[in-house]
Amino acid sequence: METRKDEDSESIYMNVDDNGANHSEVYENFFADTATPKAGSQAVSEGKQVRSGRPAAVCLGLLCVLLLAVIMGLSTKHNAEKEQLWNRFNNVTMERDQLQASFDNLTIERDGLQRQLSNIEILCPHGWRRFKSSCYYVSHNINTWDHGRQDCRGKEADLVIITSREEQTFVSGLASNFWIGLTDRDRLRQWKWVDGTLPISGYWMRGEPNYYTYWNSGTFIHENCVQVASNGYDPLFNWKKVRCDRLHTWICEKMTRCVIKYINVKEEKKSLSQTVLSLKVERETLLSSIRNLTEERDQLKSSYQNLTKERDQMNKTMNELKDKLMSADNVTEMFNVEGWKKFGSRYYYFSTEEKSWNKSRQDCIERGADLVIINSREEQEFIKKGSRDVWIGLSDEEREGEWKWVDGSALTTTFWKSGEPNDFQRGEDCAVFLLCSLPLRTWNDLPCTHSVAWVCESTKRPA
Template identity: 40%
Template sequence: MEEDNKYENLESIYTNIDNYNNLPRVQERSCLDTEVQKRGCEAASEGRQACSGKPAAVCLGLLCVLLLAVIIGLWIKHDAGRDQLQSSYDNMTKERDQLQSSYDNMTKERDQLLDINNNLTLERDQLQSSYDDLTMERDAFQQKLELLTGERNQLQRDYDNMTKERDQLQSSYDNMTKERDQLQSSYDNMTKERDQLLDINNNLTLERDQLQSSYDNLTMERDAIQQKLEMCFKGWRKFGSSYYYFSNGRKNWAESRQYCREMGADLLIINSREEQEFIKEVNIDAWIGLSDAQTEGIWKWVDGSPLTTVYWSTGEPNGAHKDEDCAVNEVVSLSTWNDIPCSSEAGWICEL
């Protein structure tokens, strides 16, 4: 708007200048001549009033000459100023025309810019609407992006964990593959062994059947022999899996052992506390199969086994008398063993 007001003011100035320049030059000169004449008449009237006669005429002539010189000077000055104004007017006319042309061009440009501005305003409104829609879509996508980012991070963690598990499983798979191969080899070997064992088992089954038959026959024979033994072992007592014979007479250690051996047995060997308690209940002093006759101080049973469990009386064995190399079980308490000379006489206990 300021630009339009500026152009309107310039146009008004140029219009006034045109109206001034369009006045006829004759009118300008007639006005100038009239003014000069008016001034000359006024001067002449004044001269007539001031002087009369010839001196007055001379003065009047001088005044006229002077006045004419002044008028000529003013005229020359006026022409010079007019030429300058005319030159300025021409220059300003050109500038006005240029400005008018610029104004017209700028008016067209303004109109074009107004049209462009209107179009841009519509486009701006459309773009603003699109921008608002896109902003809403952006916010929605931003929320979706955040959700997807969280899901992606979770999936990344799951992927890392699954990668570790996969590597562990791969390692386990490789180990299991090796184990499988080893097991396959073992299986093949065991299959061969199984086939061999099946053959052996078949053979053993035949042998088992034969042995079962033999066992049944032996069982029948054992039962028959058991009946015969019970008939033979009258006076023997059974404890656990063994039979025990408790003598009524008295003999030395060697004779007692010989007696037992003639019956297919030997002097008693005590292997447990229960067995020691069993013979204590019989309540007799009797030889047992324990001696250090071969090496003094090293007691052994008659089967050659070393002594491990002992039931010596307090202070025994002490070797108080010469050649106390044989052991006797005395009826006093649980710990009743005593060492006495093998030539002494005592009862005896045989074990079968």
């Protein structure tokens, strides 16, 4: 019995020592051993083998479950990121297509505006020379300063007004020894252009203006007019002050007029179709490269902004040209009746004489009109286009400080100069339109007995 116990113990220790070498057999015989009961030392030995293999199997199973969970999580995350990237790609593609469509439309609009702009031609009358936005006429004979200006007015122009260095150089090359529209007749040594503005810069000869005075038959004669002496002189230093009764040629100046040229509509349509087809091909080329999508989008945005600015500039230029056309063709329509002009639905007479306010009004009444009543900014700007200071139909003769128009209506819209009306020395009861003032603030009060030119206004077409 004791010998048997020792043999069993030895067998148990041998099985424990051999457990590491026969570890693989545990997995192979696990289910078989548990299903078939063993007796004695063999059962004890195999029982220890089963108990040492179970934790390894459990750990392996948990690792497999954990690995499966990680794989499923990564797969879900990958699919979500893939969906986000696809949505982003679709959004960027849609935005690119919209920008491309805007680019196509703006390109077509720009081309149309360029064609319209190219169809506008700036013209001057026959025998006139053009420089920038003005036309110039050089007389073929000589005469006094006053006669030269009268001739220019007959041509719907006036003696030349030089406002820039470039214009001075251009005008100096047209003729020699000619009159320009600069004088100090109104006030000695205060030089003004014929439109009442002061010269910004002068191109006088050395020593000019010298203010010499001549004594002739008991009268002082001043040099109140300016000629340009081009022969042998620097074109930037050739103004000379002379007597207005000298005989010289003269140069007239007026604004250019614009004419729209008509082109073949079919050719324009064909050219436009070719442009659209070319742009579609270009769009397909842009769609072929996804890697450069962001860069192309930025370029299109930049082009869009530039085209928008270009379109706005072209629209501004077109509007300015249209305004000039409207002003030239519709606003200042001339009639065969001398001295009359049309503005809107009314007719205006610009006098060439100077009389008191009451005599000026009487002249208007005899013409079937009355002194002008200014009710709007546009009418104010129209009167500003005249060539001299004029009476208007506004006075406070009946009651001091209560200004009324000649039709009895109260004054609502005003264009008084700064500080006016001031009733200087309590005798200024009539309103005069001063051309030398700011573009809109031109009204001043004067004594009604002063002699000034006038403007009549009528609702009926003059006979």
